Amino acid sequence: MIKQITVFLENTEGRLAALTHTLRRANVNMHALTISETSDYGLVRIICDDPDAALAALRAEDFRATETNVSAIEVPNRPGGLADLLDTLASLNMNIEYGYCFSSKGDNAVDVFKISGHAHTAEATFKLEEAGFKALRQEDLA
Amino acid sequence: MGAQTDVLHLSRDEIEKIQLEGIKKTVVDCYENVPFYKKSFDDAGFNPYAVETLDDLKAAPFVTKQDLRDNYPYGMLARPLSEVKEIHMSSGTTGIATVGAYTEHDLQFWGDCFARGIRYAGGTADDVFHVCYGYGLFTGGLGAHYGGLSAGCTVIPMSSGSTERQLRVMRDMGSTIIACTPSYAMHLADVAIEKGMNPAQDFKLRAGILGAEPFSDNFRAELERKLGIKALDVYGLTELMGPGVAIECLEQKGLHIAEDHFYCEIIDPATGENLPDGEWGELVITTLDREASPVVRYRTRDITRILPGTCACGVTHRRIDRLHGRTDDMLVLRGVNVFPSQVEDVMETFPEVSSWYQIELTTKNSLDNVTLKVEINPDFDFDNIGAIEKLQAAIQKRLKEQLLIKINVRIVEPKSIARSEGKAKRVIDLRKGIYND
Numbered sequence: 001m002i003k004q005i006t007v008f009l010e011n012t013e014g015r016l017a018a019l020t021h022t023l024r025r026a027n028v029n030m031h032a033l034t035i036s037e038t039s040d041y042g043l044v045r046i047i048c049d050d051p052d053a054a055l056a057a058l059r060a061e062d063f064r065a066t067e068t069n070v071s072a073i074e075v076p077n078r079p080g081g082l083a084d085l086l087d088t089l090a091s092l093n094m095n096i097e098y099g100y101c102f103s104s105k106g107d108n109a110v111d112v113f114k115i116s117g118h119a120h121t122a123e124a125t126f127k128l129e130e131a132g133f134k135a136l137r138q139e140d141l142a
Numbered sequence: 143m144g145a146q147t148d149v150l151h152l153s154r155d156e157i158e159k160i161q162l163e164g165i166k167k168t169v170v171d172c173y174e175n176v177p178f179y180k181k182s183f184d185d186a187g188f189n190p191y192a193v194e195t196l197d198d199l200k201a202a203p204f205v206t207k208q209d210l211r212d213n214y215p216y217g218m219l220a221r222p223l224s225e226v227k228e229i230h231m232s233s234g235t236t237g238i239a240t241v242g243a244y245t246e247h248d249l250q251f252w253g254d255c256f257a258r259g260i261r262y263a264g265g266t267a268d269d270v271f272h273v274c275y276g277y278g279l280f281t282g283g284l285g286a287h288y289g290g291l292s293a294g295c296t297v298i299p300m301s302s303g304s305t306e307r308q309l310r311v312m313r314d315m316g317s318t319i320i321a322c323t324p325s326y327a328m329h330l331a332d333v334a335i336e337k338g339m340n341p342a343q344d345f346k347l348r349a350g351i352l353g354a355e356p357f358s359d360n361f362r363a364e365l366e367r368k369l370g371i372k373a374l375d376v377y378g379l380t381e382l383m384g385p386g387v388a389i390e391c392l393e394q395k396g397l398h399i400a401e402d403h404f405y406c407e408i409i410d411p412a413t414g415e416n417l418p419d420g421e422w423g424e425l426v427i428t429t430l431d432r433e434a435s436p437v438v439r440y441r442t443r444d445i446t447r448i449l450p451g452t453c454a455c456g457v458t459h460r461r462i463d464r465l466h467g468r469t470d471d472m473l474v475l476r477g478v479n480v481f482p483s484q485v486e487d488v489m490e491t492f493p494e495v496s497s498w499y500q501i502e503l504t505t506k507n508s509l510d511n512v513t514l515k516v517e518i519n520p521d522f523d524f525d526n527i528g529a530i531e532k533l534q535a536a537i538q539k540r541l542k543e544q545l546l547i548k549i550n551v552r553i554v555e556p557k558s559i560a561r562s563e564g565k566a567k568r569v570i571d572l573r574k575g576i577y578n579d
Contacts, residue, residue, distance in 0.1 A: 006525040008518070010555050036527055040552050043527060062557045064518060068525040097526065114525070 001125040002072045002138050003051035004112070007044045008064040011037065019044065019063065026050075026057035031141055032102040032112065045100070047072070047112060049142050069121040072136040073128055074108045082111060088131045089113075094124050110136060149402055150258065150457045157458065158196060161405050164430025166193050169202060172436050175220040178213050179438065199405070199428065200416055204439045210240040210381060219243055221434045231279040232380040232479060242281070242380045243434035249288060251431065255386035255400040256289025256351075259376050262391040262398075262455070263349035265319050267294035270346075272317035274326060275354065275477070276302040281384025282354050282477065286321035289351075289386060295319070302326065305333050313339075316346045323477045324350075324357035324365065324373065328508035331368035342370030351376050353385050354477035355510075356465050361574070375464055381440055382427055388462050396449040396461030403430050406462065407439070408448055411469040419448040424469050425462065443469045473569065475503070475510045478547045482568045485514065485549075488540050494522045494533050500559045500567065501549075505574045513550045514541070515559055 009015045016035070023030065023046075032047040048054050051067060058065035075081040082101065089096065099113040115124040125135045152160075169190035172179035183190055186203040193199065210218060218241070219226070227246050231239040244252065260271065271290035275282030283301055290297035298315055300308055302322070308330060311317070320327060327350050334341040341347070347369055353376035357365075362373050377397050378385035387404055388397035399406050408423040409416055417423040425442045429435075445468065449461040473480045482501060489499055495516045502513045516537065524530050534551045541549045 004525075008524050008530075008553075008555060010558060015555075038527065038531070041530075041554075043525065045525075059520075062555075064520065064524065064556050066520075066523065066525055 001069050001122055002047065002112075002136055002141060004068050004070045004114075005046040005048065005051050005054050005058070006066050006068055007046070007058060009042045009044055011039070011041055016042075016044065018061075019058070022057050022061050022063070023048070023054055026053050028054045028057070032100065032110075034100045036098070045098075047102075047141065051138070068114065071113045071115060071121055071125045071128065073111050073113070073125075074134040074136060075111055077103060077107055077109045081109060085111060085128075085133060088128065088133070089115075089124070092124070092127050092131075094120065094127075150398075150459060152402075152458055154458065157401050160402050161430060162193075162196055164403075165196065165199050165405060165428060167431070168429060168436045169193055169199075169438055171220055172438055176218055176436075178209065178217060182209075196405070199439070200407075202439050204414065204426065204441050205437060206441050207240060207381065207443075211238050214239065215241055216243075218435055218437075220436050221245055226434050228284075229279075230281045230284070230380055230384065238484075240381050241435070242383065245433040247431070247433050248383075248435070250292075251403055252285060252383050252386060253288030253292035255383070255403060256285055256376070256389070257292035258398070258400065259351045259374055259386065259389035260289060260293040260295060260319060262389060262457075263319055263351065263372060263374055264392070265293050265295060265349065269293075269295045269318045270298060270316055271295035272298045272300060272308075272312055272315075272320045272347075274300045274302055274308055274320065274322040274330075275385075280477070281378065281380050282321075282323075285378065285384035285386060286351070289321075305330060306337075309334050309337070309339070312345055312347070318346050319349045319351065320347055320369075320371070321351045321376075323354045324352040324361065325355060325476065325505075325509050327352055327369065327373070328361070328365050331365065332508050335368065341368060345369070347371050349374065351385075351389065353377060355474040356467075377444075377462070377465070379442060379444075381442075382429060382437060383432070387427065391453065391455040391457060393453055393455050395453065396463050398453065398457050398459045398461050401459040403432075404428070405430055406448065406460075408446070409441075411441075411443075411445075417447075419450045419460075422447045422463075422466060443472065445469060471569070473501070473503070473571075475512055475547050478545070480545055480547065484545055485541065488537070488544050489516065491540065492533070492537055494519055495537070495553075496556075498559045501569045503569065503571045503573045505572075510573060511550070512547065513552055515552050515554045517556050517559060518553055520556075 029049045034045050036043045095116040097114040097116050101111045103109045129135050173190040182203045188202045225245050226243045228244045230242045273286045277283030350371045350373045374390040376385045376389045378387040388399040390397045405428040407426040411424040425444045427440050429437050445466040446462045498517050500515045504511045537551045
């Protein structure tokens with residue numbers, strides 16, 4: 001289980017740039033960034049080396065930012081890697097609210113998931129570990 | 143028709159005689175039949191039996207919209223319900239609406255007053271009068287309807303909406319005079335043009351009696367060109383009667399007050415002192431022969447002036463100038479009166495959003511487009527697009543229920559709503575064609 005930073009951004013020019021400047025000043029290094037957008041606003045989700053520092057820096061500059069626990073699972077970087085993981089989630093009756101993938105090292109990819117409901121994230125991570133997957137911890141990203 | 147024409151050409155003395163008689167009757171009627179007036183006259187030391195001149199009315203206290211609200215629903219009635227034939231209400235929630243009640247006589251003269259506008263436009267029994275104000279508690283639809291009947295026209299009670307159907311009926315029935323809000327008239331024109339029609343030629347329209355919201359001279363010129371009509375401004379408010387309190391003639395140099403039914407004063411809104419003709423101030427109106435809902439010195443909050451001199455059209459009733467704004471923060475959105483405080487009341491029921499908000503008014507397809515920008519609170523879990531959209535929809539729904547108009551809700555970033563000296567500017571009005579552009 002790792003911490004993800006979510007930032008609410010209006011769909012206007014320069015907002016995303018401003019966000020990255022804030023993180024640069026806070027000396028935060030990002031591993032992943034995704035944007036979900038509607039016509040009026042976007043949600044930017046960030047995985048980084050120091051989520052607490054990122055959150056503090058963003059809030060200090062009036063960004064609407066929040067911290068969310070997500071599961072980050074390492075899967076082998078080969079065809080079917082993600083399918084195996086999803087099968088396991090389905091068999092555990094776990095529903096994914098959103099998710100995205102990034103590769104960190106050559107041999108493995110990292111899949112990030114928000115499992116529906118807060119309490120489920122820790123439980124999901126634990127059960128996936130039980131099923132043999134490697135779940136990343138915050139220290140792995142620092 | 144003959145009697146009506148005569149009323150419009152009375153001498154100043156004759157009009158003032160009618161007005162003095164009407165004021166004397168109204169203040170006594172109010173004092174004896176409406177507890178609110180009994181108390182307010184007594185508190186102000188105003189003796190309703192001692193009115194001898196028009197000037198004596200200046201000693202009477204003002205009545206405000208709040209007073210009318212405080213006496214909801216029937217507190218301001220001067221006649222038993224058995225004599226009341228119809229009720230209208232101003233926009234607003236049930237709790238804060240103002241009520242207008244009409245006896246047979248009240249409905250009769252309402253029709254007569256609105257019919258004057260049709261006559262100013264040259265309307266006769268040969269005209270097809272197309273009403274696309276909303277019918278219902280709003281006074282626009284039925285007020286215009288009674289006006290059309292009173293003028294002897296063929297009335298088409300379209301009500302608002304269904305623009306394409308409006309255009310079809312207008313063309314097929316050969317509508318000659320239209321009554322609606324100016325923005326809706328522009329919308330009709332634009333949609334017709336979009337559909338490849340030339341409304342100025344394809345329709346038989348020649349006049350519009352347009353009201354319930356202000357419109358500028360440029361807006362009027364464009365509307366007249368597109369529709370091939372003369373656009374006449376009509377003024378009125380539910381608290382007094384509805385549309386028809388004052389209407390423009392073809393000279394388009396101010397709106398003739400129905401001076402045989404309404405006595406108008408202009409006051410300095412800050413001091414309450416009367417201002418001479420020609421000076422801008424707040425319009426204050428007293429009804430002269432309203433039976434069910436008589437009103438003494440109602441502060442309209444509308445800014446205008448009495449135009450000095452006589453009108454070239456020959457009608458002797460004095461004119462008010464076209465409205466110049468409001469003394470309060472009331473907004474007129476698609477003909478509906480909205481106060482920012484009503485929006486605030488709705489916002490307060492949503493703990494997810496902060497108290498900073500901003501109402502942005504723009505023009506879309508010639509109609510008012512209202513966007514409410516709100517900031518979400520820091521503890522709101524927004525890591526879920528569904529939650530934000532649900533919140534948006536919930537606020538939008540409650541606003542529609544409370545304010546009766548569609549308001550688009552937009553969640554914005556914190557502090558993106560400009561604060562000046564700690565106080566947000568609540569309303570940004572970017573609409574085209576309001577007052578003077």
